[in-house]
Amino acid sequence: MIxxxxxxxxxxxxxxxxxxxxxxxxxxxxTETPSGRELxxxxxxxxxxxxxxxxxxxxxxxxxxxxxxAAHWFEREIHDLWDIVPEGHPRLEPLxxxxxxxxxxxxxxxxxIGAGHRGAERLSGPGVFVFPYGPVRSGVFExxxxxxxxxxxxxxxxxxxxxxxxxxxERRICEVPLELAVLVAERVSGTSSLAHALAxxxxxxxxxxxxxxxxxxxxxxxxxxLERMYNHVEVAVRECEDASLSVAxxxxxxxxxxxxxxxxxIIGHRFLRGAVVPGGVRLxxxxxxxxxxxxxxxxxxxxxxHVVAMLLQTDSFLDRLVxxxxxxxxxxxEFACVGPVARAxxxxxxxxxxxxxxxxxxxxxxxxxxxxxxxxxxxxFQEIDVSLELIREALGSLVDGPIRNELGAFVTDEALGxxxxxxxxxxxxxxxxxxxxxxxxxxxxxxFVNYGIFNRLFDSQVLTDFSFIExxxxxxxxxxxx
Amino acid sequence: xxxWFLSGVSHRRLTTxxxxxxxxxxxxxxxxxxxxxxxxxxxxxxxxxxCLPGALSLDxxxxxxxxxxxxxxxxxxxxxxxxxSLTIDPGYELAATSRSRLVVGDxxxxxxxxxxxxxxxxxxxLHIRHVDTGSDGAIxxxxxxxLSPYYDMQRLGLFFTASPRHADVLLVTGPVTVPMEQxxxxxxxxxxxxxxxxxxxxxxCSGGIWTEPEVRGGVDRVLPVDVYIPGDPPSPIALxxxxxxxxxxxxxxxxxxxxxxxxxLRPVPSEA
Numbered sequence: 001m002i003x004x005x006x007x008x009x010x011x012x013x014x015x016x017x018x019x020x021x022x023x024x025x026x027x028x029x030x031t032e033t034p035s036g037r038e039l040x041x042x043x044x045x046x047x048x049x050x051x052x053x054x055x056x057x058x059x060x061x062x063x064x065x066x067x068x069x070a071a072h073w074f075e076r077e078i079h080d081l082w083d084i085v086p087e088g089h090p091r092l093e094p095l096x097x098x099x100x101x102x103x104x105x106x107x108x109x110x111x112x113i114g115a116g117h118r119g120a121e122r123l124s125g126p127g128v129f130v131f132p133y134g135p136v137r138s139g140v141f142e143x144x145x146x147x148x149x150x151x152x153x154x155x156x157x158x159x160x161x162x163x164x165x166x167x168x169x170e171r172r173i174c175e176v177p178l179e180l181a182v183l184v185a186e187r188v189s190g191t192s193s194l195a196h197a198l199a200x201x202x203x204x205x206x207x208x209x210x211x212x213x214x215x216x217x218x219x220x221x222x223x224x225x226l227e228r229m230y231n232h233v234e235v236a237v238r239e240c241e242d243a244s245l246s247v248a249x250x251x252x253x254x255x256x257x258x259x260x261x262x263x264x265x266i267i268g269h270r271f272l273r274g275a276v277v278p279g280g281v282r283l284x285x286x287x288x289x290x291x292x293x294x295x296x297x298x299x300x301x302x303x304x305x306h307v308v309a310m311l312l313q314t315d316s317f318l319d320r321l322v323x324x325x326x327x328x329x330x331x332x333x334e335f336a337c338v339g340p341v342a343r344a345x346x347x348x349x350x351x352x353x354x355x356x357x358x359x360x361x362x363x364x365x366x367x368x369x370x371x372x373x374x375x376x377x378x379x380x381f382q383e384i385d386v387s388l389e390l391i392r393e394a395l396g397s398l399v400d401g402p403i404r405n406e407l408g409a410f411v412t413d414e415a416l417g418x419x420x421x422x423x424x425x426x427x428x429x430x431x432x433x434x435x436x437x438x439x440x441x442x443x444x445x446x447x448f449v450n451y452g453i454f455n456r457l458f459d460s461q462v463l464t465d466f467s468f469i470e471x472x473x474x475x476x477x478x479x480x481x482x
Numbered sequence: 483x484x485x486w487f488l489s490g491v492s493h494r495r496l497t498t499x500x501x502x503x504x505x506x507x508x509x510x511x512x513x514x515x516x517x518x519x520x521x522x523x524x525x526x527x528x529x530x531x532x533c534l535p536g537a538l539s540l541d542x543x544x545x546x547x548x549x550x551x552x553x554x555x556x557x558x559x560x561x562x563x564x565x566x567s568l569t570i571d572p573g574y575e576l577a578a579t580s581r582s583r584l585v586v587g588d589x590x591x592x593x594x595x596x597x598x599x600x601x602x603x604x605x606x607x608l609h610i611r612h613v614d615t616g617s618d619g620a621i622x623x624x625x626x627x628x629l630s631p632y633y634d635m636q637r638l639g640l641f642f643t644a645s646p647r648h649a650d651v652l653l654v655t656g657p658v659t660v661p662m663e664q665x666x667x668x669x670x671x672x673x674x675x676x677x678x679x680x681x682x683x684x685x686x687c688s689g690g691i692w693t694e695p696e697v698r699g700g701v702d703r704v705l706p707v708d709v710y711i712p713g714d715p716p717s718p719i720a721l722x723x724x725x726x727x728x729x730x731x732x733x734x735x736x737x738x739x740x741x742x743x744x745x746x747l748r749p750v751p752s753e754a
Contacts, residue, residue: 135662141622164616164662165615165659172692179532183558189618191620253626253627254630254632282561478616
């Protein structure tokens with residue numbers, strides 16, 4: 001549970017206030033309260049989490065983005081959904097709302113966010129063209145579009161367009177009975193089902209002051225780490241595919257499949273759905289299943305180490321990843337990146353350690369300073385090692401006892417739930433609408449913030465680096481779009 | 483590179499023998515709910531209440547009706563009010579060539595085997611174009627897993643193709659969000675005939691848990707669908723079964739039959 005220190009201010013001063021406090025902007029959204037609309041910002045500053053509220057009067061307010069660049073997508077979203085204008089936003093184009101016709105192929109207008117970034121000047125001249133890639137892309141990919149400006153080889157500019165997959169998850173979570181809402185959260189980002197279920201459950205548990213029994217906490221940790229592992233291995237599969245290393249690709253794909261089969265054995269679902277509910281877990285892990293999992297993971301680890309060791313000695317792989325898609329630490333901080341993407345650029349953050357939940361103890365938070373695709377995959381490989389340890393620890397702490405506590409009636413009006421998915425910090429902001437119903441929900445997947453810096457990774461990159469850079473981020477359009 | 487070659491050839495065979503022989507499913511695996519409409523159920527109303535996507539409903543006489551094209555396999559109905567009438571099933575012969583054949587209820591009881599009328603034009607080889615219209619992202623990974631050594635769909639003559647111009651099959655995932663409707667139609671229009679449209683995943687079959695106005699509520703609201711593969715997401719084997727059904731190489735079992743016990747699943751009628 002995240003303790004929030006709440007402050008009020010005026011809409012005219014919220015930008016200055018956020019800049020003064022400093023830190024990492026986690027959320028910025030508008031909510032409807034009985035006394036009118038409010039702009040809410042949640043900022044992580046040092047070891048505390050600050051909630052800043054300002055009533056919104058009129059149709060506009062001075063934009064936060066010029067002072068806090070991390071607000072750029074949040075404010076475009078607010079503009080789209082509430083028709084409130086963040087005045088002075090450098091690039092206030094539609095973000096989450098798509099017109100009925102997607103044919104227009106235009107780069108965003110000039111105007112860059114943050115200091116010292118290229119892209120403020122668009123290239124022009126003979127031979128320069130814009131290549132729209134997506135939303136239907138070659139291969140099996142989720143729907144997203146990338147507008148790549150190029151003269152043939154160098155990428156001059158790349159603009160990402162997401163939100164083709166917006167399904168209205170926030171609305172559905174409030175609409176359905178509370179006992180079923182976790183099923184919606186599990187399907188926001190299907191490959192991070194468990195982390196989304198956890199973040200949502202943490203928020204509901206905070207609303208109703210419900211404790212989670214120790215056995216349920218151990219099961220949650222074990223499943224969360226299993227999910228992290230198959231997502232990280234998926235990144236390795238994709239990167240090997242891009243590097244045309246078919247044997248390595250096949251071996252990582254086989255390793256990934258084994259993890260999904262293990263998930264199916266433990267909980268009955270290859271993507272770990274139906275396991276976590278507010279108050280605990282729905283399904284127990286019997287002793288024989290726990291023992292078999294330990295054995296399976298032991299064998300898995302041996303094969304995994306062998307393939308990783310070979311991969312890290314394969315020059316043709318290293319050549320493609322080293323220096324591809326560099327993300328400077330300053331950018332990662334300025335744009336509040338999360339997860340392995342931020343950690344590979346030297347930012348020290350991990351929800352599991354910073355706002356501990358479900359009994360996570362001490363563990364090593366992997367970091368790297370290079371900030372390129374190679375650093376990102378190395379951080380992921382290190383995290384798999386840590387996850388294996390955490391799973392063994394969790395299997396060892398499966399104490400006897402209940403796995404689920406009944407939810408009480410809601411005792412507070414609002415709560416923030418967080419969990420660290422394989423992609424980074426996942427947030428659910430919930431507002432109670434009664435003793436057991438929700439009035440408002442704001443989902444912020446890790447991919448929402450990490451997609452925001454996509455266009456900044458193409459400095460001196462060429463077209464053939466594109467897929468390496470994209471896959472090194474390991475993002476989920478479904479989670480971003482919600 | 484020689485090291486990778488040696489490492490590659492030193493592995494034992496991992497690939498499933500499906501569809502020639504059955505593929506075992508883990509004992510606790512949950513693919514979807516199965517309804518026996520004749521078995522007793524004291525509180526069918528509660529079942530309907532806990533069914534998020536509305537797969538369960540009551541017929542005119544107050545008895546349960548199950549639409550498998552909406553089921554997400556969460557198992558809450560079985561837990562809350564299943565009694566003898568509802569069970570959870572690990573099966574994979576889920577695909578059907580019409581949505582009505584996925585409904586179990588008052589007037590549909592007998593499991594029938596329908597030979598597939600599809601696919602005479604491309605029995606041996608099938609080129610697949612995938613389009614995502616708003617899935618949760620897991621099904622794309624299950625589809626990609628078909629290329630992994632465990633499933634190796636190319637051994638069955640199934641291939642992904644980048645261009646819709648080469649495609650025989652349009653494999654659609656997701657409930658069709660509003661911004662994806664046009665791209666989906668344009669991809670379909672670009673395909674040569676004969677062509678087959680597969681709705682893969684519960685959300686593509688029926689919209690699943692998603693509702694208007696953000697989504698259209700299933701591929702068949704936009705395009706004529708030839709094969710439905712329910713599942714949330716369908717496992718790679720269920721996807722293979724659906725693809726082979728589209729190629730006319732396996733039969734359809736409708737409504738999907740109940741699988742007995744925890745043992746290996748029975749074989750799908752093999753290649754003709």
